[in-house]
Amino acid sequence: MHRWTLALLTAGLLATAATGCAGTTTAPGATGSGTPQAAGGPAETLRLAEQLLIKECMEKEGHKYWVEPPSPDDVSARFPYVVDDPAWARAHGYGTDLRREREAEVRRNANQRYFRSMPATTRAVLVSDLNGARPQGLSARLPNGMRVSHSDEGCQATAERQLYGDLQAWFRATRVTDSLAGMRVDLVTNDKRYKAAVEPWARCMRERTYNYPDPARARAAATLPETPWPHAEEVRLASAEAACALSSGLSSVAKSLDSEYRDRLGRGHPRETADLARLKREALPRARAIVARGD
Structure with missing residues (x-):
């Protein structure tokens, strides 16, 4: 389940869906013609079955809806600590x-175009x-104490209820475990073992003429300015980061700490972790039947 804000409209029909300071909304997209196939x-x-159920529900409401393809991982999701894949960095x-x-x-997205074509009331x-x-x-209630909420009505909720059965348990399990993922990154990067491993990485980078104290600031240098770096320069920096991540041992330390904190946080929230695994396991036969049925 994606988290967006209404103003972004990044992939179609969006809405604010949480009270207080947190937001949770659904962002549909589009595939080509024909019956979608699950290949991952x-x-x-599970993702495709949910999309097919949303499509069925929205069409019953009199709307058009195109199944959203899977979103590729953002670099921060693929490499939360340090880019450590030289081939990926070179590309x-x-x-x-x-x-x-x-x-x-997103600009070509069929749901987005459909949404924009409608009058404001529609x-x-x-x-x-x-x-x-x-x-x-x-x-x-998230581990940080914040309470988030979402409607139990609408086609998103209908699809999840059909697929997972216990909608409240699914909502709680997904929101809490999603929150744990962000907490895990903070715990790793603030761990003294990670900080110690960053020092030889930074020395390696200096030997390659890049003077950045940690990977986060190297990434920010190339990606945050109003005028982005030329792609070739970005590739050189990321490639140096990846090479140093491997040669300095930072990559191994980060992965080890990530696994350690994943287990620790999971043990601290056993109910949500177990519920998420159970609900997915129980939903899979239903999802396979839905995908086999197709449109």
Whole structure:
């Protein structure tokens, strides 16, 4: 389940769906013609089944809807600590080329075009029918104490209820475990063992003429300015980062700490972790049947 804000409209019909300071909304997209096929294992089967159920629901409400393809990982999701894949770095640098491709795909997105073609009053109906009229009915308290909520109505909720059965348990499990992922990155990067491993990485980078104290600031240098670096320069920096991540041992330390904190956080929230695994496991046969049925 994607998290967006209404103003972005990055992939179609969007709506704010949380109270307080947090937001959770659904962002549909589009594929080509024909029946979608699941080719990425259980996770992709579940994702595709949910999209097909949303499509069925939205069409019953009188709307058009195109199944959204899977979104490629952002560089921060693929490499949360340090770029450590030299081949990927040589091809993509820090992934700004992939980000531009995604932005172009959004502009071409069939749901996006459909949404933009509608008058304002119809847009509001589309958003309500997808995400529910009010962010009420589902609630979860995150590990940081923040409470988030979402409508238990609308086609998104209907699809998840059909697929996972216990909608409240699914909402709580996904929101809590998503929150744990962000906490894990903070714990790793603030761990003294990670900070110690960054020092030889920084020395390696200096030997390659790049004076950055940690990978986060190297990435920011190439990707945050108003005038982005030329792609070739971005690739050189990312390639140096990847080479130093491997030769200095930072990559191994980061992966080890990530696994350690993943296990620790999971043990600290056993209910949500177990519920997420159980609900996915129980939903998979239903998802396979839905995908086999297709449109």
